[in-house]
Amino acid sequence: MRNRTIIIALMGLLLLSGLCIGDLHAMPPAQKITTPNGAALILSEEHSLPFVTLKLLVEAGSSKDPPGEGGLSCLTARALLLGTQKMTATQIDEEVDSLGIVLDASPGRDFIVLNLRVLKKDLDKGIRLLFEVLLEPTFPEDEIRREIAKTMAEIQAEEDDPGSVGEKAFRKALFNDSPYGHPVEGTRESLTGITRDSVQRFYSTHYFPGNAIIAVTGDIGIDEVRTKLLPYIDTWQARSAQQVPYKASYEKGPKTITVDRQITQANIIMGHEGISRDNPDYYALSVMNYILGSGMFSSRLMKEIRDKRGLAYSVGSLFEAGKHPGSFQVILQTKNTSAREAISLAVKEIERIRSEPVSGKELDEAKKYLIGSFPLKLDDQAKLAGFLMQVEYYGLGLDYPKKYPVLIGSVTAEDVLRVAKKYLHPENIITVIVGNIKAVDKGSR
CATH class of the missing domain: 3.30.830.10 (Metalloenzyme, LuxS/M16 peptidase-like)
Structure with a gap:
């Protein structure tokens, strides 16, 4: 627990200073493309190593969870990797292993992130797989139930971590029923009421290009972005965002x-x-x-x-x-x-x-x-x-x-x-x- 608290303290420094740059030359030049369907793409080339890293943000974090369905955002992000129109969850895992790539989802409060890291020689395959899980998920019922059970087990295990217990109690006390008030992964009670239909509805509501930012770094140039990446983004169907006002109430002490x-x-x-x-x-x-x-x-x-x-x-x-x-x-x-x-x-x-x-x-x-x-x-x-x-x-x-x-x-x-x-x-x-x-x-x- 001591290490966890030190990490949290350092995280605080990153939260307030992590987006900082002491010297313009510390970062390679970056350029931005806005696609016709509304996605923002930022590229920074760096060719010293034969790797490409891509992070795809969707503004669909846990603050968007409907009332009573805490954990839906997290479950939806993880469920992207549980099966597509062409591949089962097992086949996706096997493809990731065979290519030696990193492909995962990181849930958060404001947004989720799909992460891809791939060798330059496998870039085409990596991009194809990323956009297959993003654009063609099937959310298989059995896989959804297994993921919920797995998350519930993780939540139960966190009961033995006093730091996690304290953080959840503090957040609930401060934010009350506000969108930031529940754990990103939800609770055992909220997860019980989530169904495959819930996941499909959340995906349909929040996953669209106008809600997305794609950041690409590494051994890739702008011409390759245009020929290898933009065609996939262009197939992503545009839609208008549903404007839901953020309603928050903060409790005060002592x-x-x-x-x-x-x-x-x-x-x-x-x-x-x-x-x-x-x-x-x-x-x-x-x-x-x-x-x-x-x-x-x-x-x-x-x-x-x-x-x-x-x-x-x-x-x-x-x-x-x-x-x-x-x-x-x-x-x-x-x-x-x-x-x-x-x-x-x-x-x-x-x-x-x-x-x-x-x-x-x-x-x-x-x-x-x-x-x-x-x-x-x-x-x-x-x-x-x-x-x-x-x-x-x-x-x-x-x-x-x-x-x-x-x-x-x-x-x-x-x-x-x-x-x-x-x-x-x-x-x-x-x-x-x-x-x-x-x-x-x-x-x-």
Whole structure:
């Protein structure tokens, strides 16, 4: 669990700084094509290795799940690989293995992604297989039922993971019945009511080219894109999107939720409503959050709670910044008997960054890291394709490499204080504690 929390803290840094570029030359030039049926295609050529990576985003994430059918988006994405008009699930698996390619689906809250990685010599076969599963799925009833059973087993296994238990409890408490409130994979209760017809209906509603972004990187040029890839995209039938307004309600604290588990350490998530990716204060918040908690060993939370007090195994903070406002979170692990003290210290650090300017040293270190760490985030084709995909999805523009270092570099200590006061609300914090609650309560006396 310690490693999981560290990963989550790092994820927070990526969520607020993962779309960053410190140097224009860190990324090969990219170009965009908009197809007649509405799909957006972004290409970045890089010919040093004989591989091609393709990521195909469809805005059909779990936030689109109908009420009572949590997990439908995730199931639909996975079901694309369970059979087509020409191939069974077994035949698809055999084809993937024989070609030595990567072909899978990654569900998410705002969108799903189909991932393809293929050797240049097998590019035609890889593209054909990708678009066969995308455009010709049959959603076999027996395979759907097996996938649901498999997902239910995974959900049951997560009950033994205190971090997962805490994250689900926090999300349910904060987002309530809002689209971001349920797990991407759904729950055992919601999955029970999902049928093949549900999957077919969700696919028909959300899978169309105007809802898609295709990012391609690696050993492929624009002429090959036009001859090998665009013909498949052109066969994808266009349709108009159904405009469904995003309805959200966010609960406010103070509130503490305890989940009793006979474990030796408490897993704690505390936070409140966050921001969306298009928030103009995104960059100042990136700097502020780095100083507060996402900067790992240089962060205030780490220095105060772990280094100075020795109370936490790991601690960090993050902002989820998606299409719609996500959450602000502080995540930490400590001994059960230290839980209340660690929570109190975290709140004090939140209050401190809201009440006094950060030092010049903290500000400089944060900005240097956020600007300078970009090459590590784009050091392979998959990362670059993911970056291009999100740049297009969030409307950042292909000139984002030029803009990012300027936007981060212009953040001042006054900006950090301003956004901390505006977006951090210690009085509204919802706290979830997963641990031996008897020991937690004993430690607070």
